[in-house]
Amino acid sequence: MSVVKDTNIPFSRESLEQLLKRRFFYAPSFEIYGGVAGLFDFGPPGCAFQNNVIDVWRKHFILEEDMLEVDTTMLTPYEVFKTSGHVDRFSDWMCKDLKTGEIFRADHLVEEVLESRLKGDKSARGESVKDEEDEDKKKRKKKVKEIKNIKLEDDVVEEYENILAQIDGYSGPQLGELIIKHNITNPATGGALEPPIEFNLMFDTAIGPAGNLKAFLRPETAQGQFLNFNKLLEFNNDKMPFASASIGKSFRNEIAPRAGLLRVREFLMAEIEHFVDPEDKSHPKFDDVKDVKLRFLPKKVQESGSNDLIEMSVGEAVSCGMVDNETLGYFIARIYAFLIKIGCDPNRLRFRQHMSNEMAHYASDCWDAELHTSYGWIECVGCADRSAYDLSVHSARTGEKLVSRKxxxxxxxxxxxxxxxxxxxxxxxxxxxxxxxxxxxxxxxxxxxxxxxxxxxxxxxxxxxxxxxxxxxxxxxxxxxxxxxxxxxxxxxxTPNVIEPSFGIGRIVYSVFEHQYWARKDDAERGVLSLPPLVAPTKVLLVPLSNSSELQPIVKKVSSVLRKEKIPFKIDDSSASIGKRYARNDELGTPFGITIDFESAKDDSVTLRERDSTKQVRGSISEVVEAIKEITYSGVDWTKGTASLKPFNS
Structure with a gap:
């Protein structure tokens, strides 16, 4: 279903976020008590959309690839995460204002201050500056006024841009050096900062009434899959390669939660662990994806201080060694197909390779699928070759062999x-x-x-x-x-190697909202969410033209057919005009509307409206429902799906 965005209204994050909260896609948790940063509740449309995304994920990966799904506990003993390295290394770097005690995440602070200075430099040079920022950033950057309209030396601009291109790869001590060298202080007060220190992101707890068994809430779903490797291998009749998958909640005690659903403390993850022979990382279905062209940002480009993308096919990326192996390349292409299917804009999607100083010590290669939003490029999916690290360390700690035999x-x-x-x-x-x-x-x-x-x-x-x-x-x-x-x-x-695609569902969900939100031409108040029908919370709005008793039997008949076909729908028989009824459901992303009028009572015909173009066609109830099914679940476009229906002009 093609999206026709006939608009002259610039994108507004504020309008989108107001819509999402007003229509209860999501809202801050415990809001009437003042809320807790980084925690959100999903309302009816948010739940439905997220569940639909997960349903597509299951079919796209688990069913298509014959994966073995498991559901493991969120409570994990200390020893497991000590062995995996999370206790020692699962940290971010934070720094504290010496006077006020305010805490910042060090890499974000450096990034925000240097970006502000570059904007000030552009203003001083008379260049246009796009100024749509995270509200949290704006609050922390009250000193930006002192920076604006100050022209920087060319070599300083180049240095700042080089730092920003590599911001994900700096260690804590390196961030501390940058803070000192570039005189980075608390943006709100100008206060000096303590050197960055490590902060472990896991929530700790204790199991049992005596509290003797120290534990954590899991920050990922992966460890439960590794620990069940022998059971999974046996279930798979000892055949390699194979993949397990898990969908569930994870928890990270973020230093400074911000940006809505993009950085939260409790979130939904979907992770795959593909176990493969280290001597053969080919993939039997690689030929199916080798010609898929993607936009890559390799580590060599980033380390040179650039963010220029390289466009090439997955096959070319593997053959030249930029992507380490076929299985990793296969999953990168499959990740791309999934993201496009659920509504991500391909022009705002790239695959960024982890830099040498950023990559986990055990990984042989790692790529992040990043989606561009008004907050910048956001990591939404990680795809890493974790080598044999996970199974090796757990085997060494427990004495249990986690191996395959050939x-x-x-x-x-x-x-x-x-x-x-x-x-x-x-x-x-x-x-x-x-x-x-x-x-x-x-x-x-x-x-x-x-x-x-x-x-x-x-x-x-x-x-x-x-x-x-x-x-x-x-x-x-x-x-x-x-x-x-x-x-x-x-x-x-x-010991098998592991290729791990890891999906942050909340980040993906929010990015789709941004990619698919727009306002009708000349009317900023008429927002539309052009969600693909496959994942839209509700597929059909049923609109009787009036509350006349003459129309009620047709409303019941259409409802019965839609319910029998398992097509989610809602009825709006309010007294509002039909235009208003459609407009408020365009906000909810409902792709189709069925209008029941007095002609319907005579011949069982109804009108079908398409959300984005507002085009309308007419036909029998069975024909209209069949068109909805074809467009929603078979992926045909509007023109083909409604070919048997007659154009209708109200």
Whole structure:
């Protein structure tokens, strides 16, 4: 269904957000108590739209790719996230005003201040400046007036633009250096800031009445899938590759929630874990997507200080090595198709590669699907090759093998690192901790053993901290020996790699709202949400021309047919004019209207109205309902779907 946006009214975020709250797509939680930042409740149209998006996601990914869906608990013991690295690394950098105690997220503060200064520079040079900003940004940038109309040196402008191009890749200490170098202070007061410190984003809690079992609310759904790997592999008859999927709530204790649904503390995620042989990351359906052209922002471009996009096919991106492998490229293309299907504007969608200093230490490649909104480019989907990290660390911690086995057609010789312990020396050296140290050493991965071997050779010792052992543990060549050993294999045992597409549903939902909102020509008050019929909360508005008893049997008949066909609809038989009734449902994104008039009572014919163009056609009840089904669920356009119906002019 093509969208015809006949408008001369500029996009207004304020108008959109007023509409979304007024029509109860969503609203701040606990609003009558003053609300809590970063928490929102979804109303009837918001629930319906989000559920429809999830339904499309399930069909597009889980059903199409034969994935195994699981639903795992939101409460997760401390040990799980300690092992996964979340306890130590799942953090953002925050800085505090020394006087007022006001807290800022460091990277956002640097970004906002430098953007403000660049706008001031443009004003001073007489260039036009688009000034539609997040209300929170505006509040924090009261000092912008001091910055406006100040011309910056060309080299400073270039440096600022280079920093902004790489803002996602800076560490805490690097952000601290930027704050000092560029004299960044509290925008509201000018107050000096403390150096950035790490703030772990997980909500902690305790399980049980005694509170002895420390736990967290999960910040993602992934860990539950990794921990159930053996069960999933068995369910899949030990066949590789395969994928699991999970949809559920996650929680992150954001430092400074802002931008409505874009940065919240409780949100819906949909995540896929595609388990693949590390020696074969091809995909059997890659040829289906290899010609899909996408707009890429590779890390090399960003690291050069540029944001220029490169347009190429997925096949080209994989063959030249820009995208690491076929399976990763396949999912990037499938992510694109999903986002377009639910209403994202392809011209406001790009795939940005994580920079070298931004990428997780274990990932071999990672791309974010970013959608452009009035808040800038927003990460909505991450697609990463996480290598074998997750299964390896959980296996090492628990002693449970999380591996797949493949019979070899003929034996092969492999060379792997093995560790040999001088057990007679372990007792006297470590005493009561000897068993703990031994277990820890024997559970190390090949990558870790390779690293240990290098340290032993270069430094003559390894120093490690081991859970349950007080102080640092020092190991030298008299205690351990690590070397490569050749052996013959008849069955290949390997830890699968994981390709992980991870979707932030709330961010996607809001971005679609922005991409599909507009106002009728010459009338800023007549807002329209051009949501695709497939995901629109309600598909049909049923509008009797009057409350005459003569029309009631037809209203009931059409309602019965729509209900039987499982097509969501609403009846508006209020006393408002038919134009007003359609206008208020255009705001709700309802794509079709069925008008029942006095001719309907004579011949069972009704009028079908299309939301965006307001075109109308007429036909029998069965013909009109069939057209709605074809356009909504089969994806045909308006012209083809209504070809058998007669044009109608009121």
């Amino acid at each position: 019979a070899l057609s003929e034996p092969r010789t492999v060379e792997e690192f093995e560790i040999e312990l001088a057990k007679k020396k372990f007792g006297p050296k470590f005493r009561k901790d000897a068993a703990t140290v031994e277990k820890w050493l024997l559970s190390r991965t090949q990558c870790e053993l390779e690293d240990f071997a290098k340290k032993l050779e270069e430094h003559g010792r390894i120093v490690a901290r081991i859970d349950g052992v007080e102080g640092a543990v020092e190991l030298d060549p008299e205690l351990i020996k690590i070397e490569k050993v050749k052996r013959t294999e008849h069955v290949r045992e390997f």
